[in-house]
Amino acid sequence: MGISTSDKPFLERVADAKQDHFMQAAVAKAQDAQFIKRTRARREMGHWNDWRDLAEQIRQHTLKYLPDYLEMFANNVEKRGGHVFFAQTETEARDFIRELVLAKQAHKVVKSKSMVTNEIELDQTLTALPDVEVLESDLAEFILQEDNWDEPTHIVFPTLHKNRDQIQAEFKKLGYQGDNEPAHMARFVRGYLRNYFMQADFGITGCNFAIADQGMINLDTNEGNADITMAMPKTQVVVMGMERIVPSMKEAEVLDNMLARSAVGQKLTTYCTFAGPKVAGEVDGPDDFWVVILDNGRSRALGTEFEPILQCIRCGACLNVCPIYRHIGGKGYGSIYPGPVGKVLSPILGGYDQFEELPYACSLCAACTETCPVKIPLHELIRKHRIVEMDEKHLDHSMTNLILKMVGVGTGSPALFGTAMKMAHSGAAPFSKPMGKNDVQGMYEGGKINHLPKAAPKLVHGWADLRDIPTPPKSKDNFRHWYQNHHPIEPAPAVKAKEEKADD
Amino acid sequence: MTDLLAQANTKANREKFLNHLAQQAGRDRHQVQPFEPLNDLPDQVLANQAPQALLATAKQNSEAVAAKVYLKTSDELASFLDEYLQTIQAKTLLLPGVCEAQWEAYHLADWAGHPQGVTTTVWSPEPADRAQNAQAADQADLAVGFADYLIANTGTITVVTTPAQGRAFNYLPEHYLALVPQSGLVRSTRQAVEKYEAALADGFQTSAINFISGPSNSGDIEMELVVGVHGPVDCAYVIVTDR
Numbered sequence: 005m006g007i008s009t010s011d012k013p014f015l016e017r018v019a020d021a022k023q024d025h026f027m028q029a030a031v032a033k034a035q036d037a038q039f040i041k042r043t044r045a046r047r048e049m050g051h052w053n054d055w056r057d058l059a060e061q062i063r064q065h066t067l068k069y070l071p072d073y074l075e076m077f078a079n080n081v082e083k084r085g086g087h088v089f090f091a092q093t094e095t096e097a098r099d100f101i102r103e104l105v106l107a108k109q110a111h112k113v114v115k116s117k118s119m120v121t122n123e124i125e126l127d128q129t130l131t132a133l134p135d136v137e138v139l140e141s142d143l144a145e146f147i148l149q150e151d152n153w154d155e156p157t158h159i160v161f162p163t164l165h166k167n168r169d170q171i172q173a174e175f176k177k178l179g180y181q182g183d184n185e186p187a188h189m190a191r192f193v194r195g196y197l198r199n200y201f202m203q204a205d206f207g208i209t210g211c212n213f214a215i216a217d218q219g220m221i222n223l224d225t226n227e228g229n230a231d232i233t234m235a236m237p238k239t240q241v242v243v244m245g246m247e248r249i250v251p252s253m254k255e256a257e258v259l260d261n262m263l264a265r266s267a268v269g270q271k272l273t274t275y276c277t278f279a280g281p282k283v284a285g286e287v288d289g290p291d292d293f294w295v296v297i298l299d300n301g302r303s304r305a306l307g308t309e310f311e312p313i314l315q316c317i318r319c320g321a322c323l324n325v326c327p328i329y330r331h332i333g334g335k336g337y338g339s340i341y342p343g344p345v346g347k348v349l350s351p352i353l354g355g356y357d358q359f360e361e362l363p364y365a366c367s368l369c370a371a372c373t374e375t376c377p378v379k380i381p382l383h384e385l386i387r388k389h390r391i392v393e394m395d396e397k398h399l400d401h402s403m404t405n406l407i408l409k410m411v412g413v414g415t416g417s418p419a420l421f422g423t424a425m426k427m428a429h430s431g432a433a434p435f436s437k438p439m440g441k442n443d444v445q446g447m448y449e450g451g452k453i454n455h456l457p458k459a460a461p462k463l464v465h466g467w468a469d470l471r472d473i474p475t476p477p478k479s480k481d482n483f484r485h486w487y488q489n490h491h492p493i494e495p496a497p498a499v500k501a502k503e504e505k506a507d508d
Numbered sequence: 509m510t511d512l513l514a515q516a517n518t519k520a521n522r523e524k525f526l527n528h529l530a531q532q533a534g535r536d537r538h539q540v541q542p543f544e545p546l547n548d549l550p551d552q553v554l555a556n557q558a559p560q561a562l563l564a565t566a567k568q569n570s571e572a573v574a575a576k577v578y579l580k581t582s583d584e585l586a587s588f589l590d591e592y593l594q595t596i597q598a599k600t601l602l603l604p605g606v607c608e609a610q611w612e613a614y615h616l617a618d619w620a621g622h623p624q625g626v627t628t629t630v631w632s633p634e635p636a637d638r639a640q641n642a643q644a645a646d647q648a649d650l651a652v653g654f655a656d657y658l659i660a661n662t663g664t665i666t667v668v669t670t671p672a673q674g675r676a677f678n679y680l681p682e683h684y685l686a687l688v689p690q691s692g693l694v695r696s697t698r699q700a701v702e703k704y705e706a707a708l709a710d711g712f713q714t715s716a717i718n719f720i721s722g723p724s725n726s727g728d729i730e731m732e733l734v735v736g737v738h739g740p741v742d743c744a745y746v747i748v749t750d751r
């Protein structure tokens with residue numbers, strides 16, 4: 005399974021998603037609300053595009069020297085008395101942590117939110133051990149766990165698809181007797197988890213950024229659960245994707261600000277912590293501090309045109325602007341990494357066979373690229389996946405079948421395109437005044453027209469052309485003027501060659 | 509069972525992994541250059557604000573994250589804290605295990621010796637008292653702790669874990685009140701980070717540096733903001749204006 009969340013074929017998942025009207029409405033509401041919050045927070049920061057340049061530079065610099073920074077980090081963790089294990093595969097990571105739980109004779113494991121632990125199926129592994137209990141402490145993850153480990157639907161708001169009544173029903177099984185008010189339910193969870201925290205003997209956290217020169221990790225949360233997870237148990241394991249590292253606290257601090265603004269429209273998350281193993285003389289925190297650094301397919305992107313996806317700081321902004329995500333929600337993608345980031349990352353981590361449709365579930369509208377705080381050219385990478393897939397598969401019939409299948413999704417879902425058209429403007433309304441150079445909204449409007457390579461069958465063209473117009477002109481704009489400013493992206497050389505061939 | 513645990517911190521485990529990365533990337537190892545930022549935006553945050561304006565910004569941004577902000581001189585603190593305890597109807601109080609001189613710096617040595625009307629526990633700096641400290645923090649209605657900096661741009665206070673004021677101290681009590689000297693007012697997260705980096709370079713040791721912006725909260729249920737999830741349900745910054 006790994007990053008896959010479902011055995012169902014893609015089209016079935018999309019069909020399921022279309023039936024889920026609460027989910028669709030919730031996703032739309034979330035996207036619109038986040039648009040306003042995010043835009044406000046970024047505008048308030050000022051010079052947003054220059055901040056993005058800086059963030060991009062930080063991420064690219066770190067990736068360029070990734071082995072060196074990981075080595076520096078590992079040395080510094082060791083100096084602090086911690087232990088580092090480099091895991092090439094998910095199996096290695098999982099087995100390592102299982103051995104550690106057994107060696108520590110831990111019985112009550114508490115976790116704070118971490119997508120990497122989902123990637124390595126850690127929960128299932130540890131709950132299968134005799135006398136080991138595992139509890140997720142992030143409110144959303146806790147809700148998913150209580151609903152029989154339901155799949156998350158968003159990387160920042162995992163329970164977007166659940167309403168308060170469903171959550172109340174889950175909590176009733178745990179003895180909750182109150183109404184469906186979120187505040188009351190959260191209060192119940194506070195008490196429930198606090199009891200557990202007080203007994204927890206093994207803590208597992210993720211890592212927003214590892215600080216190479218200090219050997220500390222940096223974690224951002226709003227609930228404070230990660231901090232309590234690092235305070236109470238005597239053993240802590242940090243599980244991190246190998247790319248989640250920066251040179252020093254300074255670079256982490258820049259990204260923390262950008263992450264909070266991009267993810268939830270806050271200036272900083274409520275708790276932003278730099279932590280390591282307990283220092284001699286301190287009373288609490290982990291005596292035993294372990295870091296598991298995971299590759300699990302990430303290195304396949306290194307040195308290739310897909311390397312920029314490793315810049316990702318998991319802010320979820322690209323999901324929040326994606327018209328396809330709006331339509332099919334997180335579960336439609338069948339990967340723990342949904343939305344635009346998932347369309348690029350899932351085929352790299354999980355392989356094209358498993359996720360061949362994902363690069364096609366995209367209108368190439370470029371809204372993701374324009375919102376990404378670390379400037380990952382998401383839609384271009386999605387297009388590159390298509391090119392790779394075509395190269396790999398065009399000799400047999402599977403490619404034609406795949407394209408036909410996806411045309412079915414497209415033509416069968418006119419709403420999908422309608423939403424793409426409307427979105428950029430409805431959410432933007434409060435900010436649609438003329439903007440200066442550094443304005444976020446101005447940036448969002450720099451939409452591009454892309455074209456599928458002409459080598460693709462004619463049938464696709466009618467559909468693709470429809471999808472490829474991202475931001476229609478505002479009625480007050482002069483169409484000719486708008487058109488002049490929207491040039492198609494220069495196709496990649498490989499595509500050009502194909503086009504020329506097709507034209508012959 | 510293979511002994512994976514024994515592979516942690518070994519050269520073999522590390523080198524195999526890192527060499528593989530270098531090979532995949534097609535870039536040699538040990539070429540790292542210092543990071544030279546292409547702009548100085550982090551240094552420019554609120555750089556144009558004079559101290560008084562900065563204080564007003566700090567207050568506004570702190571209130572925007574639902575922190576309560578009070579400005580007091582050290583002479584006013586003792587009676588203010590008594591009132592505060594009454595207002596929130598605290599029955600149990602947790603104090604850091606710092607020396608008397610540190611309290612006295614805020615004119616609070618007498619107050620901290622005998623807070624009125626509450627059952628008071630002092631955080632024990634003895635590692636053996638871990639469980640007892642955790643219990644006290646869990647049961648405390650209010651913790652009154654020391655913070656280092658107040659960050660104007662984000663409405664954030666910063667605290668570090670020390671033997672006298674541990675992690676549970678800052679996260680478990682129901683209400684949290686931080687005393688922060690006005691001299692600790694900084695513009696940005698960048699400024700605070702620089703100060704901590706300098707202290708660490710000077711040999712200061714801590715296992716956790718916390719940037720805290722208001723009370724714990726969550727939007728996980730239908731994206732409705734709920735205040736007070738795992739950490740404190742309420743958070744006050746008392747800016748000590750003559751310190």
Ligand code: SF4
Pocket residue numbers: 266315316317318319320321322323344345372375376377378379380382
């Ligand atoms: S790809 Fe960019 S926008 Fe999407 S989650 Fe990652 S950092 Fe955020």
